[in-house]
Amino acid sequence: MENPNIIRFHLDGLKPYEPIDPPEVLGARVGVPPEKVIKLDGNENPYGCSPRVQRALGEAISYNIYPDPLNREVRQLLEGYTGFGSEYIAVGSGSDELIDNILRISLEPGDKVINCPPTFGMYPFSTQVNGGEIVNIERKPDYSIDVDAIESAIDSRTKVVFITSPNNPTGNLASEGEIIQLLKTNIWIVVDEAYYEFAKESVAQLVRSYSNLIVLRTFSKWAGLAGLRVGYGILSPEINEIIYRMKMPYNVTIAAQIAVRETFTDMEYIQSTIEAIITERQRLFDKLKEQGILDPIPSRSNFILCRVLKSNARQIKQDLENKGIFIRYFDNPLLDNMIRISVGKPEHTDAIIEALAEVR
Ligand SMILES: *Cc1c(COP(=O)(O)O)cnc(C)c1O
Numbered sequence: 461m462e463n464p465n466i467i468r469f470h471l472d473g474l475k476p477y478e479p480i481d482p483p484e485v486l487g488a489r490v491g492v493p494p495e496k497v498i499k500l501d502g503n504e505n506p507y508g509c510s511p512r513v514q515r516a517l518g519e520a521i522s523y524n525i526y527p528d529p530l531n532r533e534v535r536q537l538l539e540g541y542t543g544f545g546s547e548y549i550a551v552g553s554g555s556d557e558l559i560d561n562i563l564r565i566s567l568e569p570g571d572k573v574i575n576c577p578p579t580f581g582m583y584p585f586s587t588q589v590n591g592g593e594i595v596n597i598e599r600k601p602d603y604s605i606d607v608d609a610i611e612s613a614i615d616s617r618t619k620v621v622f623i624t625s626p627n628n629p630t631g632n633l634a635s636e637g638e639i640i641q642l643l644k645t646n647i648w649i650v651v652d653e654a655y656y657e658f659a660k661e662s663v664a665q666l667v668r669s670y671s672n673l674i675v676l677r678t679f680s681k682w683a684g685l686a687g688l689r690v691g692y693g694i695l696s697p698e699i700n701e702i703i704y705r706m707k708m709p710y711n712v713t714i715a716a717q718i719a720v721r722e723t724f725t726d727m728e729y730i731q732s733t734i735e736a737i738i739t740e741r742q743r744l745f746d747k748l749k750e751q752g753i754l755d756p757i758p759s760r761s762n763f764i765l766c767r768v769l770k771s772n773a774r775q776i777k778q779d780l781e782n783k784g785i786f787i788r789y790f791d792n793p794l795l796d797n798m799i800r801i802s803v804g805k806p807e808h809t810d811a812i813i814e815a816l817a818e819v820r
Contacts, residue, residue: 470569470591477585480788492784498811500802501786503628503655503763505684507733507805510726513685513719520718527717529709534720538692541724547697548667550704553711555654555678555691558703559622560586562650562674562693565702566619567592574613574621576605578630578794580652583622592619598794603630603757607638614645621645624652626659629788629800631759639663643670648699650674654691657682657734658741659760664694671696681762682734683723690716737762741803747813754799754816763802765795771819773797779819785812 480502483494531551538549552558559582563573569591575583577596584594595618597609605623614621621642625634634651642649643666653675656662664675678691690712693700723730745764748756754766754776768776776799777789785808788800801812 468591470588474588475585478581486781486786487784490781490784496784498785498804498808500804500808500812501788501800502686503681503761503802504686505681505733505737505762506803506808507684507736509684509719510723510729512722512726512729516718516722517715520714522714525714527710527712527714530704531712531717534690534692534712534717537720537724542664542694544664544667544694547700548694550693550695550700550707551712552691552693552707553713553716554680554689555652555676555693556582556586557689557707557711558676558691558693559583559650559652560589561703561707562620562648563587563590563592565699565706566648570617572615572618574610574618576610576621576623576627578603578627578790578792579622579624580628580654593617599627599630603627603632605634605638607641610642611645614647618647620648620650622650622652624654625663626655626759626761628654628761629763629765629790629795629798631757631761631763631765633659633661633760634663636663636666639666639673640670643673646672648672648674650676652676654678654681655761658738658762661760667694667696671698674699679720679723683719683730684733685716685719685723688713688716688719690720736805737803740806740809743806744801744803744809744812747809748801748816751813751816753819763800766799766801768797768799773799776816776819780812780815783811783815785815787812 483497487494487497534551535546535549567590571592572595573587573592574595587594667673674695680686745756748754753770756764756766773789790798
């Protein structure tokens with residue numbers, strides 16, 4: 461069916477984004493019912509969303525009406541949460557949509573985007589979809605970004621640099637000094653703060669002084685709303701105006717809008733789950749360290765990257781999977797024989813420690 465004369469040339473050989481599968485699919489693979497699956501592969505919130513979200517979604521009657529194309533209510537609520545006016549706030553169907561929109565408004569064919577691996581895979585994927593060229597500037601051995609190398613790599617075709625902070629999957633922050641040095645280059649610096657609530661450090665306030673800074677956040681992780689797809693950006697009103705001109709009009713559903721509203725009425729509950737995850741992060745770290753099969757790397761996020769000391773990453777992934785525990789494993793030059801474990805509930809920590817004790 462594929463007609464080479466019609467499909468755009470730059471999409472030739474595009475590799476699909478490597479997604480994570482839902483519990484039904486994972487469970488079916490190993491014969492475990494979905495409710496028994498221990499899912500520590502997607503950095504999702506193990507406590508789920510606020511119970512108020514679930515109640516409100518069942519009671520709402522407005523699903524027959526199109527959602528607000530200007531996302532007014534969500535932006536209004538985010539004014540209180542971020543301290544920025546609505547004109548600085550863009551809302552997307554997940555922050556993934558905002559990554560795509562940023563590249564759609566900036567890239568001419570062949571323009572360059574700087575990526576700092578090992579990191580989140582969406583930036584190279586979206587760059588390729590939008591006809592851009594990815595330039596990889598590897599992180600240093602301690603996983604900090606190589607600001608000087610990034611600066612040297614910038615040329616007249618470079619439009620955007622993506623920095624994840626805390627980084628996925630390494631869990632470390634970029635410093636404000638590093639971000640300021642990059643901002644002085646005047647190209648767009650996108651700081652992806654998907655895990656901000658677990659690190660409690662942000663560079664967002666710099667958006668007021670640097671109009672080339674775009675900070676991305678999401679409700680997927682801290683608020684437990686990954687399945688409803690809602691993320692946001694904090695960015696200069698000038699760039700935001702372009703996003704609101706070109707974006708898909710009904711990108712944020714009524715359900716997502718209700719979920720955000722209810723989340724903000726239940727912040728005490730959500731905050732308690734964030735604190736539980738931060739506490740559990742330390743307990744998981746200590747237990748892994750003590751066990752000596754994996755070597756955990758300190759994390760400011762809701763996951764822990766580990767070097768594998770005994771056995772190998774693929775084998776451990778497989779052995780855990782057979783017990784219904786799902787994690788991410790890496791086996792590439794930048795993440796050689798490593799495993800990423802999302803922080804779950806205390807019983808998930810206990811299950812993984814027990815399962816690791818039995819790996820071959
Ligand atoms: C999970 C994650 C996202 C996902 O955001 P959505 O809002 O769910 O699209 C974005 N960036 C990073 C680094 C992530 O790990």
